[in-house]
Amino acid sequence: MALFNLGKKDKYGKQRRIEHRSKHLRISRTGGVALRMQVKAAGLTVTANSKHGLRISAPVGKGTQVALQNGRLVLRGRYGRGPMRLNLSKSGVSVSARNSLGTFNLIRPNRSSVKIAGVQLRGKKAANIQMIFMVGVLLVSVLQTSALLLGCILRGLGRALTHVLYWLGSVPQYIRAALVSRRNRKLKNHLSRTAQLFTPPPRQWTTSQLRAALLLVLTGWGRDLTAQEAAARLQLYKQQRVTSQNPAPALDIDAAELNDVARQLESVRAAHAEQAFADPQAITALFAQQLRDSVSEQERVEAFLNTDDWIVAFDSRTALQESLLEIFADFAQLCLQIAEPQSTDFNTPEHASTAYKPNSAAFMQHAPELNGLINLNTASLDQLRTLPHIGFDRALDIINLRPITHVAQLQSIKGIGPARLADIERAGVIL
Template sequence: MGWFNLGKQDRDGKQVRIEHRGRHLRVSRTGGVSLRAQTKAAGLNLTANSRHGVRVSRSLGRNTQMALQNGRLVLRGRYGNGPTKLNMSKSGFTFSSKNQLGTFNWVKPGRSSAKLFGVQVRGRKAANAHLAFMLVSLLVTMTAALLGMLLLLLQWLMALGSICWRLLLQIPDRILDLKQWFADRRLQRARAALPAAGVQQIAAWPAANQYAAVALIFLGWGRGDSTSQAVPAITRLFPSGEPSTDSLASNADWPGVADALESLLSDETSASNRARQLALLAEIGKAAATRIQPEQLPALVMQLDELALQQGDKTCLQERMVGVFCDAAGLRMVTSTGWNP
């Protein structure tokens, strides 16, 4: 322990009150130098002080004390848990709160006390010190709260920005999905507008003619030509001079299928020419799924894709036709293995 408690700290880590407290001698800034002696007799505490006189005190209960000092009655008590307590005296009740600076009396600020660097002050000086301390604490708290709110707002803005960025990245895909949805709706309306007799005619075709119909639509209409014009073009793609050595293609009535397709396309309808072409292809794909063996359908699509590349780069319409036919025939494309039924 240092001289006059210098260097000694309290529970809050602050310098304790600078004073000397011996068994009989006390020296402090406010109390001066005094001699003190204390004893107990008949349940009473007897205290004699060279500066303050004689005091007789007794505890009336927990945290309650009554004393007689130099003929003056003293009654005091302090109740409550935590930093804020209820104080009792002869003049009434007051509330006080303890903080890092000392104790502030909310009802009678003049009874406050404060400790500054180990120096104990009371009265108005202590009250002013507490007011300044509370003002600074309020400013610090408000600043911390403001910074916390700004940080929280920044986090919200970052989260909102992240969500907006993800949504922005999804816009191209959503636009494509929307376009696909409208295209599918137009295709459904075009299929519904097809004459029932034409749909029945397509369903009655043998597998060879359905194969030929898909090839003519894909290689003819897909490049903006008629199916009749596509017949000699398809013939030139095979070295043998025949449309195909495949049994389906060899048995197909290519000119007859071409004429039938052009006849179905020229029927009166409210749908556009391209929508009607895709609608006919969808009906042929649906019928082909029941006529052509399932294991032959993926090979058919891959063969037509190769034939289209021999003619040149595929058109956007041909790409669309592949999707329409596969959807109608119940095919799906798997990246790792190719076409799967």
């Protein structure tokens, strides 16, 4: 069977041309049967063929051959590598393209060839088959390219839609953060005038007085009570805690100091009732900022949690108290995370301030210290703002940059260079 190349494959994996070639015998479909003999002498090759006659050939250069075939001059040249070849003959130059079906001559199509199941065809019929084949290949390539392009477009649309949906889901957070930032800016503008309302000024107050003022404003004014009413309730709860072993929050401020602060607060409130710089928000911001400048961070945390414990000891938080707690945390430079309340029953071991309970990771001073590293892809706006050099605008830019695959991407944000990036990495971030 191997006598006629049956079962043998070419480099394209197809059946080779069905023919027989040996030293002195040629058998093929188009050439028939021919005997041949070849002799080389003096740089010439002399070939005698029973079908084609006598040929004398000599190589002129690489890929070029000149011959006399029965007295007729023959010039033949094949140049190039790969599928494209340059062909030379007496009639001129042509270019051919090789493919898995055969060879297609781009300049003289009738000199093309095809091979189907080992049977080789030449001439016009081969050119027609080649053109049909190449049109089919072109259509398949167009379809594949179109499918690839469509896939890229769909993936791009999917990613864009994901970003749009993420952005839309984050819009309420952005709006709320913008409102909080605007509120805090207004409060900062009032602080100097608010401080002038008190004699002596808050910077001369003791830590105990600052805590008493914050406690009275949040538990009293935040619930539409006067400061004196709040002081009376606090003292009553404190007495009940001593006499009945009631696990109410601790109160380490004596009654005289509490009443004196309550009197000053009500005096300021009565004299400036309609002034924005004397409202509960401005006064809370003032005393929270002064507390920040007076005590350590741990003491500020304890003061915040104790105040919130007293708020829920009276009753559930009001909307104003929630707002005042936020202001307390912002101006005392505390980063908090609100958790769902679980219980406000003081007869159970887990009581009071469940929404800001430190042992449930609901309250954080600095995220890298109490809650490990900050994840740039999941951290909230407030958590991002605890990083060095990250304010409100840059925190929003980080959220818009998500998903972040490498910390170096932060350098695309205006104002963050190599030095600031190094500070952020040292502060503790992960992806």
